[in-house]
């Protein structure tokens with residue numbers, strides 16, 4: 001299956017993508033994680049992206065689209081993938097359609113994860129991420145690690161993302177409304193969108209997502 005996961009910052013895209021990718025045996029491709037890996041490795045792409053991410057703005061399409069396409073190409077595209085955080089504006093959605101057409105592939109579904117703004121602000125304020133593996137995500141209150149500051153899964157150090165300050169989160173939300181939300185209508189016109197509530201326990205949200213995909 002080829003799936004796009006869309007939703008505001010802090011909606012739980014990364015959390016759900018990890019479960020869904022495992023349940024569906026498809027790779028999880030997160031452009032945010034790819035940028036963070038480049039930043040921690042100190043690559044030129046990472047240095048370029050950091051400036052935009054710290055400001056809560058989108059990294060320019062010239063950088064993002066090539067990186068996402070390289071990553072899709074690395075995976076066995078015929079087996080599918082779950083895209084998390086890409087596409088994030090109409091230009092990226094058109095570029096993805098171009099990529100899929102060129103490879104004679106099609107998207108199966110776009111899952112739109114809906115979470116009210118007060119809740120995403122709480123989720124982001126408490127989020128803690130593992131330095132060793134950014135797919136290991138915790139929450140100080142909702143999904144606390146067994147030991148303070150230590151990842152349950154690998155023992156890595158937990159940290160708070162630099163772009164998770166309240167001012168940057170507000171900016172990211174504004175960018176989501178102005179630049180990313182329009183892709184929902186773009187995909188509605190292709191009959192691909194299912195909106196599900198992202199509220200409740202993470203496992204319940206996964207159940208909703210699996211039924212939306214016809215896999216329950």
Ligand code: AP5
Pocket residue numbers: 007008009010011012013014015016031032033035052053054056057058059060064084085086087088092123124126127128137138139140142143163172198199200201202203205
């Ligand atoms: P990215 O890393 O994609 O961040 P985001 O979209 O802002 O989303 P988040 O990672 O903040 O949240 P999430 O929805 O994954 O939530 P999570 O599962 O962690 O992008 C970061 C930046 O990179 C962008 O601002 C931009 O600069 C750049 N970028 C990335 N892609 C780009 C692109 N395509 N083009 C241009 N620029 C791009 O959950 C949040 C918290 O809530 C966690 O603590 C979690 O434990 C908790 N939680 C999750 N589910 C639940 C639940 N059901 N109940 C209670 N708590 C929960």
Ligand code: ZN
Pocket residue numbers: 130131132133136151152153154155156
């Ligand atoms: Zn870890």
